Amino acid sequence: MALAKLGVVVLDCPDPRALAGFYAEVLGGTVSGEDDWIDLDTPGGHPLAFQAAPNHVPPRWPAPDASQQFHLDLTVDDLDTAEKAVLALGAKPLDTEDRSRSWRVYADPAGHPFCLCAC
Structure with missing residues (x-):
């Protein structure tokens, strides 16, 4: 699942x-x-x-040393449960302090940002 x-x-x-x-x-x-x-x-x-x-710098392609500048929003049923799971899988918290929001930001193990978003 x-x-x-x-x-x-x-x-x-x-x-x-x-x-x-x-x-x-x-x-x-x-x-x-x-x-x-x-x-x-x-x-x-x-x-x-x-x-x-506002300070956007277009990505270079191909450029393995440069950001491709996008992130994924992943919809979850429960932010706290999903957070525990992604952290256990190797994600790192980037912007998770404000627990009143319906989203939290993490980096995947390679450093790409993604958000967990409440349904």
Whole structure:
């Protein structure tokens, strides 16, 4: 049984609405949201989100020594249970202190950030 299911792939970028519009043209779907966070609901049911990163530096490809600049949002039923499980698997906490939020940020064993998000 899986611990989590993939919620949304989030791309950091300087202009979330513009990048969402690009992907809406490529993939179809409906763009929604405001300001620093824009969602794209695609016809295939695989949502994308675009988060403002004012100092965004585009990734180089191929560049094994440079960030590809995205993170995964993983939807879970229980944040505390999922946190214990991912930490046991080798994740490292990055931003988990505020327990009132519905999400927490970790790094996978290779250092890529991901969020656990409450359903």
